[in-house]
Amino acid sequence: MGDEERQDETPEPETPEAPEQPEAEAEQPEAEAEQPEPEAERPEAEADRPEAEEPAPSEDAATAEEPPAAEQEAEAEQPQGDQPPGAELEPIAIEEERELSTEERARREAEAEERARREAEATAEAGEEPAPSKAPKVRLEGEARFRATGKRKSSVARVILLPGSGRFEVNRRELDEYFPRPFHQTMARQALVTTGYEENVDVRVRVHGGGVSGQAGAVRHGVARALVEIDPELRGELKRRGLLTRDARRKERRKAGLKKARKRPQFSKR
Numbered sequence: 001m002g003d004e005e006r007q008d009e010t011p012e013p014e015t016p017e018a019p020e021q022p023e024a025e026a027e028q029p030e031a032e033a034e035q036p037e038p039e040a041e042r043p044e045a046e047a048d049r050p051e052a053e054e055p056a057p058s059e060d061a062a063t064a065e066e067p068p069a070a071e072q073e074a075e076a077e078q079p080q081g082d083q084p085p086g087a088e089l090e091p092i093a094i095e096e097e098r099e100l101s102t103e104e105r106a107r108r109e110a111e112a113e114e115r116a117r118r119e120a121e122a123t124a125e126a127g128e129e130p131a132p133s134k135a136p137k138v139r140l141e142g143e144a145r146f147r148a149t150g151k152r153k154s155s156v157a158r159v160i161l162l163p164g165s166g167r168f169e170v171n172r173r174e175l176d177e178y179f180p181r182p183f184h185q186t187m188a189r190q191a192l193v194t195t196g197y198e199e200n201v202d203v204r205v206r207v208h209g210g211g212v213s214g215q216a217g218a219v220r221h222g223v224a225r226a227l228v229e230i231d232p233e234l235r236g237e238l239k240r241r242g243l244l245t246r247d248a249r250r251k252e253r254r255k256a257g258l259k260k261a262r263k264r265p266q267f268s269k270r
Contacts (some may be wrong), residue, residue: 001168035212102219102242103187136196138231146229152247155210157221159228164202168218172207184216191224191243195234217247 043133100108118267140163150157168189170177179185192198203223207215224243228235259265 104188110183114182136200146226148222148225150218152217153210153214155214155218157205157207157218157222159226160204161201161226166199167202169204187216188219190220
């Protein structure tokens, strides 16, 4: 009997009860809903607080913020893009003065002479010719003959000066007929006009070889050398103008494999 009573007295193992989670979760939103929103209270609290008064700007700060009137005008005049004034203007290219060659000098003298002639025709003064630069010091008389040879490129001119009234023959033809261009006519007469013998001598020339420009240069060279035979004192003036210097410039010869002196055929990679 004692053992049966002890067995009945042993407590039965209690099963642990699972926590009621759904109910806690259901209660949590209600608690959150009951709590007041802090964000809604903040504006009211801030509204209740008196606004802090901002310090008034001092006079020194006001003057520092406002730029002077001169700077405002400069900024107004300055173009957009932070460019200095005058940046849109093109720079003026100043070319250095270079010494003119004999041909360029003759060309300019020819242009000036042609311009003067046209102006004279326009003002009905074509009959008056410009006086020579200086009077000739030596006067040719009798049957004096002065010979010289002039060269330019592949042209050779044999010149004869004799007393006369300024007639100019080239290969038994008049100068303006043999050299139709005024530039070549002025080039052939340049030495005579410079020394003042244009109307005091007759010129006879035999020229061959080369082209028209080369022959005109050869005639000028020969006439200048013949004038030095007449008056040796003219040598300084003619030498200074480059009329006694033999112009040795020539066309460069063609090389093998090239089209011209330096022009190469087009390169083809394939």
